Amino acid sequence: MTTDTTETETDRERWIALVVLCVGMLMIVLDTTVVNVALPSIQNDLGFTSSGLAWVINAYLIAFGGLLLLAGRLGDLLSRRGMFLSGLAVFTACSVLCGASTSQEMLVAARFAQGIGGAMTSAVILGMIVTMFPKPAEQAKAIGVFAFVASAGGSIGLLAGGVLTDTINWHWIFFINVPIGVVTAVLATRLLPHDRGAGLSAGADVAGAVLITSALMLLVYTMVKPAADKGWGATETLALGAIALVLVAAFVAREATAKTPLVPLGIFRSRNITGSNLVQVLAVAGMFGMFFMGTLYLQRVLHYDPLQIGFAFLPATVTMGALSIGYTDKLIMRFGARNVLIPGLVGVCAGLAWLTQISPDGTYWVDIFPAMAIFGVGAGTAFPALMTLAMSGVEPEQAGLASGLVNTTAQVGGALGLAVLATLSATHSDKLREQGKSTAEALTGGYQLAFVVGLGLALAAVVVAIAVIQPAPAMAHGAPEAELDDAPDYEAQREPALS
Template structure:
C-alpha cells in the first residue's frame, strides 16, 4: 500500500510540474503585451515592427502544435516535452539579452518553437497518467484552470515586473522556472516509449501541415494589420488553405499517416474543438480589448489591469481546482458546458454597456465574476470532450489538436474583433463624436460580436454534443462514441 500511495502522490506532483510548464508558456503570451511600450522605447521599434515581437512567437507556436503533438506519439511525449522546455528556456535568455530588434524577433520565434513542442503533448501526458475517469476529470480541471487563467495572471505578472524592474525580467523569470520544471520532470514524469517513426513518419505531410499552419497564422495576423483584402493577407491565406487541403487528402490515402483522421469521426471531439475555437475567439474580446478599455479609457496602469482580472482568476481557480471533477462526474461534461457558455455570453454582453467613466464595482466586477464562472465550467468540460476520442496511441495528436484550436481561435478572434472595433471607432469618429466615446463604441461592438460567437458555440453544444463523452471514449468507424476501456467506466460517465 505504501508503494501505491507513493506512486499516486508522484503522479499528482508530476501533474503540477507539467502545469508549471503550461503556466510559464501561457504567461508568455500576455506578459509580453504589457511590456511592449517599454520594449519599443528601448530598442527603437516602429509600430509595425513592434507587432512582430508578438507575431514571431504566434506563427511558430501555432504552426508547430499539430506536428509537436504527433512527434510526441512517435518519439515519446516526455522527450518532446523536455526538448521543447529546454528550447523555450534558452530562447528566453536570448530574448532578455537581445541588443537589437532582429535578435529579439528571432529569439521570440525560437521561443514559439519550444513552447509549441512542450505544450502540444502535455494534455496527452495527463490523459495517459490518469486513466481512471474521476482522477482524469480532476487532473483536467487543474490543467484547464492553468491554461485558461494564465492569461490574466500574465497581465498581473507583466505589470509587476515591468513597473518594479524592467522588460528584460519578463523573459528572465522563465529561466529559474524552466530549469526547476526540467529537473522535476526528469525525476517525476514517466518516460513512456513512442510508437517509432515507422508508425507515422510522414515527412512530406509534416512539411505540408507545418508550412500551412505557419502561413495560415501569418495571414490571420496580416488580416488584422493590413486588411483582409490586402495581397499580403490573401495570397498567404490561399497558399495555406491549399497546403492544409493537400495534407488532409494525403492523410486519407497513405498507410502511415502523420495525423489519423479517425479522431474527427467522434461528434463530441469535432464539436468540442469547434466550440473551443468560438469560445476562445470571444474571450479575446474580454482579455485583450477589455485590457485596452481599462488602460486607454479608464486610465488604469498595467498593475491595475492585472488586479482587475483577479476576481475572474479566483473564481476559475475555485471551480477548476475544487469542483470541476465532481461536476463532470456527476452531470457529464455536456451538461456543465452549456451553463458555462451561457455565463460567458452574458458576461460579454454586460461588458458592452461599460461607459467611458466606468466604475469597477458596478461596471466591471459582475463581468469578471461571470467570466470566471463561465471559464471555470467550460474549459474543463471542453478539454474532457476534446480528448474523448483519443486512444493511448494518438493522445499526443489529440492534445496538439486542441491546443491548435485554442491558438487558431484566439488568433482569428483577435484579428476579427480588432478589425471590427477599429472600423466602428472610425465610423463613429467621422460623426464627430468625442475620441474616447468613439474608441469605446468600437470596443462595445467587439464585445457584442464576441458574445454572438459564444452564443453560436452554445448552439453547437446543443445540436452536436452528446451526453457521456467522457475521458474514456474514442470514436468508432461509424462516428459513434465507443467505450475505450470497459462498461463500468462508460456507465460512470453517462
Template sequence: MSVSQRLILATLSASMLMTILDGSIVTVAMPSIQRDLGFSPSELSWTVNAYLIAFGGLLLLAGRLGDLIGRRTMFIAGNVVFTAASVLAGAATGREVLIAARFLQGVGSALAASVVLGILITHFTGNAERAKAIGVFSFTGAAGASVGQVLGGVLTDALNWHWIFLINVPIGLATVVLALRVVPADRGIGFGAGVDVLGAVLVTSGLMLGIYTVVGIAEHGWLAARTLTLALVSALLLAGFLVRQATAPAPLLPLRIFRSRNVSGANAVQMLTLAAMFAFQVLVALYMQQVLGYNALRTGLAMLPAAVAIGGVSLFVSAPLITRLGARTVLVAGLLLLLTGMAWLTRLPVHADYTVDLLPMMVLIAGGGLVLPALTGLGMSDAEPSDAGLASGLFNTTQQIGMAIGVAVLTTLAASRTGSQLAEGVSEAAALTAGYRLAFTVAAGLLVAALIVTVTVLRRPAAVAGSVSSEALTVAG
C-alpha cells in the same frame, strides 16, 4: 491521487504556467520594449506574432512526433528550447534578436504543450481523478494569464522589461528536472511505419501562413490583395494536406480521429469560445487603459477577479460537477455564464464605474472555469493510445488558432468602428467605447454558435469527466 500523480501534475502545470505566463506578460511590457529597442508600431506586434506563428503552426506536427519518439522526450525537449530562448530574449539588445527569440519560444512551447494532455490522460485513469487533474491544469492556465499581466507590470516598473523573459528561466529549469525524475519514460510507436514528410511540410507551412495572414489583418485590412492572396495559398496548402492524409500510407493526421463527434465538436467549440474569451482579455485591458486611463499595474489588478473566478471554479467546482452531471451539461452551463458576461460588456459606458460596470462581468466570466475543463476532457475523448499526442496537439492547435483569429478579427472590427465614429466627430473615448461594444457583440455571437454546436454535435454520456477510450488509459509503449 497518489504522490507520483501529484508530482506529474505539478510538472505539467509548471510547464503550462510558464507558457501561459509568457503569452500574457509581454503585452503589458510592450510600450517599454518599443521605447528601448526602437520598434515601430507595426514592428512591435511581431513580439507577439512571432510567438503565435511558431506555436500554432508547429503544434500538430509536434504532437505527432511525440507519439512517434515518446511524449516525455518531446516534453523535455520543448521546455529546454523554451528556457534557452527565454535567456536569449532576456538578453536581447536589438529588435531582430528579440523577434527571433520569441519565435524560438513559440517552437519550445509547441513541442511541450503538444503532448501535455497526452501525458495527463495516460496517468489519470479514473473519471473523478482525471476531472480533478484537468481542473487543476485549467486553474494553472487561468492563473498564469492574469498573474502574467500583474507580474509584467511589477517587473517592468521595478526592474526592466528584460526580466519578463528571465523569470521563465528558473521555472523552466525546475520543470526539466522534475520531468526527468517523475514523468515515466515512454518509448513511442517509432518511425518503422514511415513518416509523412510531405504532410508535415504542408500542414506546418499552411498553419504558419494562415496565422501570419490572420495577425496581419489589423494592419493590412480584410480585402487587401496581400490578405486575400496569402489566405488562398494557406487554404490550398491545408486542402493539399487533407488530400495527402486520405492517401498517405502513414498519415501525420489520421482522419479517423474526426469520426468522433466529441473530438470534432469539442475542437470546434474551443475555437469559437477561445476566440471570444481571449479577445475579452485583450479588449477589456485596452478599454481600461485607453478609455478609463488605468496604468498597466492597475489594469492587471482590475483583471485579477476574473482569474480568481475562473481559477476557483476550475479547481474546486468543475471536477465534482463533471463527475456528477457529465461534461456536456457542465459545458452548456459554462457557456451560458460566459454569454451572459459578454452580453454585459456590450453595454459598457464611456465613464464606467468598475464596481457596477466591470466587476459583475469578472464574476460571470467564471463560466470559463467550467468550459475549459469540460472541453479538455471531450477534446481528448475517444483517442487511441497511439494517437494521444496527436489528439493533444490537435486540441492545442485549435486553441491557438481560435485565440489568433479572435484577437485579429475582433480588434479589427473594433478599430474599424472607432475610425468611423471619429470621422463623424465623436470624441475619442466615445469612439473607442463604441468599437469595443461592437467587438463584444460579435464575441457574444461566437458564444451563441459554440452553444449551438455543443447542443447539436456533442454526445451526452452519463459522466464524461474527461474520459477517453479504455485503450487510451495505458501509456503507449
C-alpha cells in the same frame, strides 16, 4: 514498505508530476500576456516602429501555432516525455536570448525560436495527463487543474508583467523563465513516467508534416498580420488565406492516401473530438474580446496602469481557479461533460453581454467587475468540460495528437479573435471620430462592437455544442458514486497530494 504505502507514494508522485506539467504550461501561457504589458518599454528601448513591434508577438505566435499539431504527433511517435523536456530546454534557452537582446532582429529571432520550444512543451501535456490519470474521476480532476492554468494563466501574466516591468525592467519578463524552467526540468526528469512511442515508421510522413506546418504557420500569419492591419477583404489577406486553405486541402488529401499518415484522419470521426475543437475555436475567439479589448478599455478609457489592469482581472482568475480545481470535476462526474459545458458557455456569453454595456465614463465596479465574476463562473466550468470532451475516447497512442489538436484550435481561435475583433473595433472607432465623437466615446464604441461580435462567436459555440457534441456516456449519468467508489485511493489522497 507495504503495498498500500507504495501505492500511496506512487499516487502522490503522479499528482506532483501534474503540478510540474502545469507549471510548464503556465510558463508558456504567461509569456504572451507578460510580453504584451512590456511592449511600450521594449519599443522605447530597442527603437521599434509600431508595425515592427507587432513582430515581437507575431514571431512567437506563428512558430507556436504552426508547430503544435506536428509536435503533438511526434510526441506520440517518439516520446511525450522527451518532447516535453526538449521543448522546455529550447524555451528556457531562448528566454535567455530574449532577455539579453540588444537589437530588434535578435529579439524577433529569439521569440520565433521560443515559440518552437513553447509548441514542443505544451503540445503533449494534455496527452500525458490523460495517460497518467486513466480513471474518470482522477482524470476530470487533473484536467480541471490543467484547464485553469491554460485559460486563466493569461490574466496572471498581466499582473506579473506589470510588476516586473514597473519594478525592474522588461528584460526580466524573459529572465524569470530561466529558474522556473530549470526547476521544472529537474522535477520532470525525476517524476514524469518514461514512455516510448511506436517510432517514426508508424507515421514518418514528411510531406504531410511540411504541408500542415506550412498551412498553420501561414494561416496564423494571415490572421495576425494582413487581416488585422488591412482587413479581411484586402487582396493580400484573401490571397494568403486561399493559399493556406489549399495547403490544408493538400494535407487532407495526403493523409487520406498515405500508408503511414502523420495525422490519422479517423480521429475526426468522433463527434465529441471534432465538436469540442470547433467549440474551442469559436469560444476562444469570442473570449479574446474579454481579455484583449477589456485591457484596452481599462488602459485607454479608464486610464489604468499595467499593475491595476492585472488586479482588475483577478476576480475572473480566482473564480475560474476555485471552480476548475475544486468543483468542476465533481459536476462532470455527476452530470456528464456535455451537460456542464453548455451552461458554462452560457455563463461566458453572459459575461460578454455585460461588457457590451460599457460606457466612456464607466467605473470598474459597475462596468467590469460583474462581467469578470460571471465570466469566471462560466469559463471555470466550461473549459475543463471542453478539454475532457476533446480527449474522450482517444486511443493512448494518439493522445499527443489529440493534445496538440486542442492547443492548435485554441491558438487559431485566439488569432481569429485578435484579427476580427481588433479590426472591427478600430474601424468603428475611426468612424465615430469622424462623426465628431470624443476619443473616449469613439474608443468605447469600438470596444462595444467588439464585445457584441465576441458574444456572437460565443453563442455560435453554444449552438455547435448542442448540435454536435454527444451526451456523456452512461457512467457519468447513471452511476457517478459507483465510479468514485472504484477509486478509493483517489478520494482519500487527492487533497493531501495537491497540497
